[in-house]
Amino acid sequence: MIPNGLSTARLVAAVTLACGLAACRRAPTAAPTPAPDPSTVPLRTQPPLTTMGVHRLVPVPESVAPGSGAPFALTAATVVVVPVAGAGTAADGTGVREAARLGDALATLLRPATGFRIPVEATDGAAPRGAVVLRLGGPAALGPEGYELTVSADSVRLTAAAPAGLFYAAQTLRQLLPAGIEAEQSPIPAASAWTVPPGRIVDRPRFAYRGAMLDVARHFFTVDEVQQYIDLLALYKLNILHLHLTDDQGWRVQIDAWPRLTTVGGRTEVAGRSGGFYTKADYGEIVRYAADRFITVVPEIDMPAHTQAAIAAYPELGCGRPAPDTSLNAPLPGLYTGIHVGFSALCPDKDSTYQFVDDVVRELAAMTPGPYLHLGGDEVEALSHAQYAQFIERVQDIVARHGKAMVGWDEIGRARLRPGTVAQLWRSDTAMAAARQGAKLVVSPATKVYIDMKYTPATEVGHRWAAFIELRTAYDWDPVTHFAGVAERDVLGVEAPLWTETVKNITAAQYLAVPRLPAIAEVAWSPPSARAWRSFRTRIAAHAPRWRLLGLNFYPSPQVDWQP
Ligand code: TNX
Secondary structure (H helix, E strand, C coil): CCCCCCCHHHHHHHHHHHCCCHHHCCCCCCCCCCCCCHHHCCCCCCCCCCCCCCCCCCCCCCEEEECCCCCEECCCCCEEEEECCCCCCCCCCHHHHHHHHHHHHHHHHHHHHHCCCCCEEEECCCCCCCEEEEEECCCHHHCCCCEEEEECCCCEEEEECCHHHHHHHHHHHHHHCCHHHHCCCCCCCCHHHCEECCEEEEECCCCCEEEEEEECCCCCCCHHHHHHHHHHHHHCCCCEEEEECEECCEECECCCCCCHHHHCCCCECHHHCECCCECHHHHHHHHHHHHHCCCEEEEEEEECCCCHHHHHHCHHHCCCCCCCCCCCCCCCCCCCCCCCCCCCCCCCCCHHHHHHHHHHHHHHHHHCCCCEEEEECCCCCCCCHHHHHHHHHHHHHHHHHCCCEEEEEHHHHHCCCCCCCEEEECCCCHHHHHHHCCCEEEECCHHHHCCCECCCCCCCCCECCCCCCCHHHHHCCCCCCCCCCCCHHHEEEEEEEECCCCCCCHHHHHHHHCCHHHHHHHHHHCCHHHCCHHHHHHHHHCCHHHHHHHCCCCCCCCCCCCCC
């Protein structure tokens, strides 16, 4: 599905066009701009909200009820309070520890811009006036991720039945404050500016699986860059980071039993630039950083196709077919640096292939706390139907033996699926074949959520094979009604893949992800009755000042009247 003759040279230059001062901070390839004199840079302030409403909230909550009375104000006297006794505190203390950790994280978020001390206090008594209170023990009906956020002049109360809900309540509180809250130093001299309007939000997600995929195989992304991507997911209440760890162009995760996968297979990337890989410690660091933000890592080792990097490292894994000529500076025989797909395949007829898969799955399962391992299964051109089906059936059994559920791209619907296997829909009817076998679907239609697609013919970075995807296209669809024959119960959730053939660095990734990823996060989180494009386009407009302060590059879609 990849067009030939892609002009990689022209791609990233375009990305920096929309990149303001703060947005360029982390961009290694951005053209150097002379540092401006801080005294001449106007301070951008976003006024506080005066009534509670959906104004700036993305994803839009299930219910928002404005209150009467004065707003809550963060002041030099504000404390964050975590109750340690009373209803709902887990007997084993983990709940209290998690609430305390989240209290610390919230205070850490509020301190730099406000300049207030904001101590965190564990208490078994009543919270003092003016406190921000995080309490576990809300009604079970809120579910594992829901929350209530109640704001009055006296206090802000974040309540949830489980820790993830407290985290999401804090993200909502963050968005109710002026964007200046994201600043490293106070941009707002008047303390009275840090107010939150009175009212009550009750909120919980529509889908349990709300994901984003980052392809670190076509271009490698460092641990720090992946963490920046995780921060973006967390702000919009996404809870799955699918890492596409291997492909023809690179193998990016250490496997002790097969060391050449990374020492050889990780050496390069698209266009012959030097690649990279994650050691087990690196991978663990990503998993922990994500988990602290209630994000589960779903690692993908794509097979049987998309495996040229592994075959270059261990030629016996293939059936002896030569790799296509790679005109773009491959540094070693067999390493592929082009962007064709479908040509490579693990040899499905040798038992040694399944020993390899078993080793990889065993090591990957051991370093992955989440329930899913993604084994790809897409775009196989080199095998017969029978070979493909037999391969998928055998590797599913291997994943199950190592205690995980397998996810595969929708083509796996052509094989016999085990109960619990998940199919990721991207384009084809084979997703329905999977659903008919009882598989749950992760919905990723290429024409809506492939955020490696260009926004318009004029945006240079990205592909165009599936569609041009402007912001409204990414927003205005429903994951259930969009597909004939799919019911709400078939859908586990929604995921936005970012393939990186054209994406050389995190600045380019952000340009493609923002604002589409927040739009897709709302598709995954919010009830259909609360969603509407006209509302979304005004709400998302208020996020631009926040992105600038966060140093996030974004595409300033002309469909939105962005706030300065
Ligand atoms: C199709 S979608 C692919 C990827 C490419 C992508 C580019 C899918 C399962 N496979 O290998 O990177 O198109 O848009």
